[in-house]
Amino acid sequence: MVHREASRKASKPEGASPFAAAFPNTVSSDSDLLLNKKMKGRQGERVRLYVRGTVLGYKRSKSNQYPSTSLVQIEGVNTKEDVAWYAGKKMAYIYKAKVKKNGSHYRCIWGKVTRPHGNSGVVRAKFKSNLPPKSMGMKVRVFMYPSNI
16 A cells, blocks of 8 residues: 555655646646746747739830739749639738838838739739839739638
């Protein structure tokens, strides 16, 4: 009988919570549990709520270019049929400026997908103000809203 009591005491240290006894690999004591509760900030992986795209340039013909319409290649979109889901979706060109505005060095030009351009999944997009030439080859974020489903 004495042997059983000794083994119980050895397996459960003094002051340990029942939670720690049930799940020995998760929390070592109540103080650790409180610390984990008080931890602030994001835990785990970051969730990306947009699809990446690349600005290819302006819509153009042989001799004219139309800077009010930009061409964007969206990642994972390779056919005209795939583009149909992205029609009307918002997109953002985010860039960094030297001077702070509203407490941030980052600025954004908003736009939206208007229609496909050709058969290879490239889209035409109109932005609130025309994209600067510096943006060609840069990334844009294509958001999943407004949603049709």
